[in-house]
Amino acid sequence: MNNYPPRGLIVNLITPLNEEGQPDQQALTWLIRRIRNKVSAILAGSLRIGEAHSLKLDDRLAILNEALTGVGDSSPLFFEITGSSEAETIELLSRAETLLKKRNPDIDVYYLLTPLIYHSNRNLPDHLKDLGKGTNRPLILSNNPVLVRKFSSAIKHINIRTSVLKKISPNEQVVGLEFHGDISRALNYQRALKSRGNFRFYDGDESNFIAQPSSSGLISCGANLLPEAWMDVVNSSLDIYEGKRMYPDHLSHIWQDGQMVRRLYALYKPNPPVLLKKSLELMGLIPRARTASSEEKLSAQALAALEAELESFNLLN
Amino acid sequence: MVIKEAQEVLRIEAEGILAMIDRVGPEFTEAVELIYSSSGRVVVTGIGKSGIVGRKIVATLNSTGTPAVSLHPIEALHGDLGMVTSADILLALSHSGETEVNEVVSIVRGLGIKVIAMTGNLESTLAKNSDIILDVGVAREACPLGLAPTASTTAATAMGDALAVALLNRRQFNSDDFKRFHPGGNLGERLSLQVKEVMTKGQRVPRVSGQTLLSEALQVMDKSKLGVLLIVDEKDILKGVFTDGDLRRCLTKNKNIRQMTLRQVMTRKPKTISENQLAVEALEIMQSHEITILPIVEPSGRLKGVVHLHALLGKGKFRFD
Numbered sequence: 131m132n133n134y135p136p137r138g139l140i141v142n143l144i145t146p147l148n149e150e151g152q153p154d155q156q157a158l159t160w161l162i163r164r165i166r167n168k169v170s171a172i173l174a175g176s177l178r179i180g181e182a183h184s185l186k187l188d189d190r191l192a193i194l195n196e197a198l199t200g201v202g203d204s205s206p207l208f209f210e211i212t213g214s215s216e217a218e219t220i221e222l223l224s225r226a227e228t229l230l231k232k233r234n235p236d237i238d239v240y241y242l243l244t245p246l247i248y249h250s251n252r253n254l255p256d257h258l259k260d261l262g263k264g265t266n267r268p269l270i271l272s273n274n275p276v277l278v279r280k281f282s283s284a285i286k287h288i289n290i291r292t293s294v295l296k297k298i299s300p301n302e303q304v305v306g307l308e309f310h311g312d313i314s315r316a317l318n319y320q321r322a323l324k325s326r327g328n329f330r331f332y333d334g335d336e337s338n339f340i341a342q343p344s345s346s347g348l349i350s351c352g353a354n355l356l357p358e359a360w361m362d363v364v365n366s367s368l369d370i371y372e373g374k375r376m377y378p379d380h381l382s383h384i385w386q387d388g389q390m391v392r393r394l395y396a397l398y399k400p401n402p403p404v405l406l407k408k409s410l411e412l413m414g415l416i417p418r419a420r421t422a423s424s425e426e427k428l429s430a431q432a433l434a435a436l437e438a439e440l441e442s443f444n445l446l447n
Numbered sequence: 448m449v450i451k452e453a454q455e456v457l458r459i460e461a462e463g464i465l466a467m468i469d470r471v472g473p474e475f476t477e478a479v480e481l482i483y484s485s486s487g488r489v490v491v492t493g494i495g496k497s498g499i500v501g502r503k504i505v506a507t508l509n510s511t512g513t514p515a516v517s518l519h520p521i522e523a524l525h526g527d528l529g530m531v532t533s534a535d536i537l538l539a540l541s542h543s544g545e546t547e548v549n550e551v552v553s554i555v556r557g558l559g560i561k562v563i564a565m566t567g568n569l570e571s572t573l574a575k576n577s578d579i580i581l582d583v584g585v586a587r588e589a590c591p592l593g594l595a596p597t598a599s600t601t602a603a604t605a606m607g608d609a610l611a612v613a614l615l616n617r618r619q620f621n622s623d624d625f626k627r628f629h630p631g632g633n634l635g636e637r638l639s640l641q642v643k644e645v646m647t648k649g650q651r652v653p654r655v656s657g658q659t660l661l662s663e664a665l666q667v668m669d670k671s672k673l674g675v676l677l678i679v680d681e682k683d684i685l686k687g688v689f690t691d692g693d694l695r696r697c698l699t700k701n702k703n704i705r706q707m708t709l710r711q712v713m714t715r716k717p718k719t720i721s722e723n724q725l726a727v728e729a730l731e732i733m734q735s736h737e738i739t740i741l742p743i744v745e746p747s748g749r750l751k752g753v754v755h756l757h758a759l760l761g762k763g764k765f766r767f768d
Contacts, residue, residue, distance in 0.1 A: 137568065313455060313587075317462050320586040324466040328569060331586050342459060343588050345567060345599065367593025369542035369567070371495075381594060388592040 133268065134305050134328045135240045136206055137346050138170030139364040141353040142179040142334075144406050145193055146416045153189055155196045157416050161354075162200025164415065168357040170347065172201055173208035177244060178277050179351040181403055182210055184422030187222055194226055198233050206238035208270065208349075214281070215248045216257070223264050230267075241265065242308065244272040247281050251290060255297045262303040270306040271298075273319075274334060277310075289315060296322040299329075306330030308349050313342060336395050340388065343367035351402050352395055355409055355445070359387040390443060397439050404428055408436060413445050456589040456597065463585035463598035464605050470582050471609070478563045478579045479613045482513060485561075487534030488725065489515040492523065492551055496596050497540040497603065504538070504607030511615040514727045520547045524554075531555060532723075537562045542583070542599045544571020552576050565606055567599055581606055642729050643722035645759060646743050647673065648752035654679050657686055657710035661697075664689065664709050673755055675740045678713045684748045687713030690740065719744045722751050726759050733759075 143165075146157035162172060174197035175182045175190050182190050194209050201207050211226060213219035223241065230239060249257055262269065275288035282288065289311060290298075298304055299322060306329060309316050316331075316338070323329045330346040333339035339348040345368060353360040365371060366384045398405035403421050408428055411419040428436070440446050482489055489508055493501035501517055508515035515538075518527055528551070531537070537555050541548045544566040552562050553576060564577035567584035574580045583606045589597040653671035655664050657678050668676050674691040689709055697704050697712050704712075720729050720741045729741050739756040 134570070313459075316587065317458060320462060320466060325469050327470050327582055327584065341591050342455070343593050345585055345587060363592055365593075367588060369593065369596050369599060370545060384592055384594060 133238060135208070135238075135268070135270065135330055136170040137330070137368055139347060139353055139357070139361050140171040140173050140208060140332065140349045141165055141169045141357060141360075142173045142176050142349050142351040143197075144351070144354050144403060144410065144416075145175065145180045145182070145185070145422075146407070146410075147181075147418070147420045147422065149418070149420070151420065151422060153185070153193050153196065154417065155192065158193065158196045159200040161410075161416065162197060165353070165357050166201055166205045168361055169205070169353060171206040171208055171240075172197065173210070173242060173349055176210045176242065177212055177247070178274070179402055179406070180210065181422040182212075183214075183281070187213075187218070187225065190222060191225055191229055194229060195233070198230075198237065201237075203234075203237065206240065208240045208242050210242040210244070210272075212242070212244045212247050212272075219243070219248060220261065220264060223261065227265050227267075240268050240270050240305070242270045242272055244274055244277060246273075246278045246286070246288065246290060251287050251294045254290070254294050255301065258298060258301055258304060262301070268305040269303055270308060270330070270332075271304060272308040272310075272334065274308070274310040290319075292318045292322050295319055299323050299326055306332060306346065308332045308334040309338075309344070310334045313338065316344075336391070337399075339364075339367070340392060340395075351406060352391055352398065354406050355394060355398075355413070356391060359391050362387045363391055393439065394443075397436060405432075405436060408433065409440060409445075412437060412440055459587050459589040460598045460601045463587070463602045466586060467583065467602055467606065474579050475581060475609070475613070478581060478610060479617055481561055481563065481579065482536050482610075482614055483617045485534060485536050486724070486728070487514075487532055487536065489513060489538050490518050490531050490535045491515055491538045491540065492518040492520050492548055493540030494520050494546050494548060496600050497542060497546070497548075500600050500603045500607065501538070501540045503604060504540075504611070507608060507611040508614070511611045512618050512727070513611065513614045514725050518551070520551045523551045528554060531558070531560065533559055535560055538565065539563070539573060539577065540565045540603055541571070541573050542567040542596060542603070544568040544573035546573075549573055549576065565603055567602075581610075640726050641722065642720055642724050642726055642743060642754055643752075645726055646722060646752040646754045647758065648743075652750065652752055653677060654683070654750065655709060656680075657708060657713065659709050660705070661707045661709060661712065662705040665694070668694075673740060673753060675753065675755075676709065676713075677742055677750055677753060678709050679750050683750050685717070685719065685742055685744050685750045686710075687715045688717040688740075688742060689713045690738075717742060720754070721746070726754075729754055730756075730759050 146154040148154040175193040177183045197207055211223045213222050273290045278288040331344050332346050332349045333344045334349045336350055336352055348364050350360050407419040410416045491501040491505045505515040505517045537560055539548045539552050549572050562577040563579045564573045565581045565583050566573050583602045585598040585602050653667050653676050655667055655676050664676050676689040678687040679685055718732055718736055722743050733756055741754050743752045
C-alpha cells in the first residue's frame with residue numbers, strides 16, 4: 131500500500147472561497163481541472179497556501195471532497211491533515227479516511243503532515259507510528275520552520291531534528307518530506323534518509339528549487355499561476371529533457387521560463403495566498419480573491435505592481 | 448559569496464555519491480558477474496549528458512581490461528545496432544529513464560541481449576525493461592533551473608568507475624596489464640574490435656603445404672614479414688605453424704635443416720582463435736602462452752587468416768615486459 135508519490139511538480143493549490151468564506155466548490159473543481167494534466171500531483175488544503183489553518187474541519191473535508199471530484203482518476207492527490215493539536219489531527223485523519231472509503235478507496239491519496247505545529251521532536255517517531263495506525267495510506271512530512279514559528283512558542287524547535295528524522299526513516303509509511311529552509315539542513319536530512327532510495331525529498335521553497343533542485347521535485351504554489359512554465363523548469367531539473375538539453379533553443383526556452391517564474395515568485399513571496407488569489411482573479415481564473423483572513427488586504431500600490439507584472443507577461447484577462 | 452557557492456556545489460555532489468554507498472547491493476555484483484562472464488563487449492548507450500558520461504565509462508572500461516564500445520541511441524536506430532552482437536551486454540544510461548535509449552533497449556532485448564540500466568529513476572521505463580538496475584539517483588542537483596545535470600552525472604560517472612574497478616579486480620588485472628593497455632591513445636578502442644577487423648587475410652597469409660622444404664618455406668616466411676608459416680592441407684585445413692622461434696630452435700638441434708620438410712618441424716595443434724572473437728581475447732591468449740601470432744580458423748579448422756600482436760596493439764607501440 132505504501133506507494134511512493136510521483137516525482138515532479140506538485141501544485142500547492144490555493145483554496146478559492148465564496149462570499150461566506152467557505153470553500154467555493156465550483157471554483158476549486160474548475161481550478162483543479164485546469165491544472166491536473168499539467169502537473170504530477172495536486173496538494174489540496176495545505177495549511178499556508180490552502181489556508182487550511184483558518185478553516186473548520188468540515189470545510190477542510192469539503193476541500194478534500196471537491197479535490198477528489200476535480201482530479202477524478204487522473205492525478206495523485208496530496209491532502210494536508212495537520213490540525214492545531216494532536217487530537218484534531220487524528221480526528222481529521224479519521225474523517226478523511228471515512229470520506230475516502232466512501233468516495234474512492236483506491237485513489238492515490240498521500241497525507242501531508244507538518245507535525246511540529248502541534249508536536250515536539252520528542253517522541254515524534256512514536257507519534258507517526260500511532261498516526262499510521264489510523265490509515266494504510268502513505269504520509270509525507272513537511273518541515274516548514276517559518277510556518278511552525280507562526281503557530282508555536284519561541285522556545286520550541288521549528289525544524290525536525292536530523293537525529294529524529296533518522297529514527298523516523300525505518301517507518302516505511304513515511305514516504306517523503308516537503309522541505310523548507312537552509313540547503314545545509316537539506317543535505318543533512320538527505321544523509322539521514324540515504325538508506326531509503328525511493329524516499330521523496332520535495333522542495334517546498336521555490337527559490338531553493340530554482341537554485342539547487344531536489345531530484346524528487348517541487349511542491350509549488352506558483353504553479354497555480356504558471357503550471358506550464360513551472361513544469362518545464364521542474365522537468366528540466368529532473369533531467370526529463372536529457373536529449374533536448376543538447377539544443378541551444380531548448381536551453382534558452384528553459385532560461386526564459388526560469389526568468390518568468392523567478393520574477394513572479396518575487397512578486398507573490400511576501401504573502402502568497404493573498405497575491406496568488408488576486409493574480410488568479412485578475413487572470414479571470416477564480417471569481418474572487420477572498421482569503422480566509424480578512425486582515426490580509428492588498429495595498430493599492432501592491433495591486434498596481436501586481437497588475438503591471440502580470441500585464442508584462444500577457445497574463446491578464 | 449562565490450566561494451560559498453562553490454563549496455555548496457561540491458558538497459551537493461559529494462553527498463550525491465555518499466548517498467549511493469549504502470544503496471550498492473547485490474545487483475551491483477550481478478552486473479559485474481554478468482559482464483565478467485560475457486564473451487562480448489559492454490555496449491554503452493546514452494543521450495545528452497548521459498551519452499557523454501557513457502563515453503567516459505567506455506574509456507575507463509577499455510583502459511582496465513573490459514572491452515567496451517559506445518553506441519549513440521539515435522545512430523543505433525539508423526543502422527548502428529548492427530554492431531551489437533548477441534554476446535554483448537548493453538549498459539544503458541539515463542537519469543530520467545525516459546529517453547530514446549528505451550527504444551534501443553526494447554530492440555536489443557528482443558535479440559536476447561542482457562541490459563544493465565544506470566538510472567536515477569527506479570520506476571522508469573528503462574528500469575522496468577532492464578535485467579539489472581544500478582541506482583544512481585541523487586537527492587539534489589547543483590545547477591539552477593536544471594540547465595545542466597551536475598550531481599547526477601557525477602554519480603553516474605562514479606558508478607561507472609566502481610563497475611570498471613570491480614571488473615578489473617575480478618579479472619585480477621595487475622599493474623603489468625595496465626601498462627600493456629596504455630601504450631597509446633586508442634588502444635582500448637582497438638582491443639574492443641573483433642578479430643576479423645584486425646586480422647591479415649587472403650594472399651597475405653603465408654600458407655604452405657607440409658611437404659614444402661624448409662629452404663623454400665623460409666623464402667615465404669621472409670616475404671610475409673609475419674615471422675610465421677601456416678601449414679595447411681589441400682582443403683586449407685590448418686595442420687600446424689612454424690615460427691621464426693621454431694627456426695632458431697631447429698638450427699641449434701639439427702645440422703642439415705634445409706632438406707627437412709615443414710611437416711617434420713612444425714608445431715602441431717597450435718593455439719587458434721575464431722574471427723568473431725574479440726581482439727582483447729586474442730591478446731589474452733598471446734599473453735598467457737607467450738606467443739605473438741594466432742591463426743584464425745573456422746570451426747571446421749579451415750584457415751581464415753592470422754593475427755599478429757602488432758596488429759592488435761599498433762606496430763612499434765607495444766612490447767611485453
